[in-house]
Amino acid sequence: MKHILLTCAFAAGLMTAPAFAASSPDEAAQTYTAVQKGQWGEAEKLLRQGLAQNPTDPQRLLNLAYVLQNTGRADEAMNLYGQVLQLDRNPRVEVGSDQTRAKSLARRRIAGIATTAH
Numbered sequence: 001m002k003h004i005l006l007t008c009a010f011a012a013g014l015m016t017a018p019a020f021a022a023s024s025p026d027e028a029a030q031t032y033t034a035v036q037k038g039q040w041g042e043a044e045k046l047l048r049q050g051l052a053q054n055p056t057d058p059q060r061l062l063n064l065a066y067v068l069q070n071t072g073r074a075d076e077a078m079n080l081y082g083q084v085l086q087l088d089r090n091p092r093v094e095v096g097s098d099q100t101r102a103k104s105l106a107r108r109r110i111a112g113i114a115t116t117a118h
Contacts, residue, residue, distance in 0.1 A: 031063070040071045058084050058102040059093055065109065074113045081106040081113075 027046060034043035047064040051057060065080035084106040092099045 035067070040067050043067050044071075056083075056087055058087055058089070058091055062093065062102060062105060062109075065106075069109070069113065074117065078110060078113055081110050 027050065031043055031046045034040075034046065044064065044067050047060050047067065050060045051064065054060070061080050061084050065077040065084075068074075068080065069077040084102050087102070090101045090103045093102050093105060095105060
């Protein structure tokens with residue numbers, strides 16, 4: 001499945017958001033728009049629908065973890081970041097204008113949650 005990657009930046013947390021992956025440009029655009037507008041419930045719904053089709057998609061797992069983290073559900077986000085770390089593959093993902101590996105991003109996010117929890 002080919003993924004369309006869009007990027008999103010925000011001014012809190014770790015200063016960047018995961019890339020948005022989707023099976024179609026429409027899905028990616030809807031998810032991106034929902035996050036930009038702070039419509040976390042809509043973004044979560046779209047990401048969960050995508051994960052129902054492909055439950056090990058690292059980009060969607062990262063994106064859903066990001067949404068959960070921004071809605072006060074750090075424990076659930078940590079669980080999803082942990083799932084990314086357990087995957088057999090470690091694809092590149094775009095974050096802002098940079099690229100990183102999915103597992104590296106998950107580790108940074110986990111560290112960021114651990115730091116803010118203390």
